[in-house]
Amino acid sequence: MKKLKYVYKIAALAIAVLLGYMLLQALMEIPFGTNRMFVAERFIFEEPYEVGAANTVTAIVVNYRGFDTLGEVTVLFIAATGVALLLHRERGIRLAPTETTLVVKTGARVLLPAVLLVGLYIFVHGHLTPGGGFPGGVIVASALILMYFAYEEYVAPRSMLHLLEGIAGLVFVIVGILGIIVYGRFLQNVFPLGDFGRLFSAGFIPVVYVAIGAKVGSELAGIIHDMIRRGGESE
């Protein structure tokens, strides 16, 4: 039995290494660092006049591929709902509560506003600097993990998070439908482009990215909440 286990491991290693070797051979055919842009070239040079966001990646994610991003947000929503369905208990007990010292509690209180501010900054400035709704939302949700670590009796405001999540999703869809009403195309920009590189620019991108940030933050916070507090029964 023991011998069989080693044979199995060696076979698995051989398969993985063989596949890796084949992949490397294929990759070596691709020249590294050469310009092979086709559609992206148009995005880069036309984007300041069509979208008006300094961050080209954001312009592509939210404007040109906005419908994809709506689908992405929906996938995240379904995952959060699935986690809640599998794990959520209304009167669940805290899993593995740990006593923390005064240092951790005070540190969490001092850091919480700073973490929230960084998260907010990242998703409000998504069209100007690296970042955007998704990383910003994750940082906001990490503030909640900090609270859970520091205070064993802490409970996230679950119903408020649900409300925030719903409103944020609705804002994204309403912005899309405004495009249908005005121009007849879903997610067509109806807001003024503004001054290039300013906070209030790039049409609907700041609105949508704040909505995405709030949605991602509240959904991940919900996932964390469901994973930390679960099970009414004793195990």
Added chain:
Amino acid sequence: MSDLGTLYYINVVAMVVIGLYIVLTKRNVLKILIGLDILGTGVNLLIVVIGYIEGGTAPIYTAGISPAKFVDPLPQALVLTAIVIDAAVLAMAISIAIRLYKEFGTLDVRKMRLLKW
């Protein structure tokens, strides 16, 4: 130039191989999920690396940098989507693993047998 590229490609391949090996040999569900995540990260890295252009800068309009020097922004936008989907799938998979542990009292995939034969 090509040395750097080779290094990146070897890194990508190493991550894929390590991820695949973990998925094939480990029995703990959580370890399998870690393996899947390493594999997925390797693929994301590959997509970003292919979009790199020699001497290019981040595709963000900044004073003093010509947009002709930008790297390809499209792979980065695609990977941004992929990372979020990865995180969502991982959260879902971990909660299924938690339920499996509740059901069987173990995380070992070989001991999870509903149909005994």
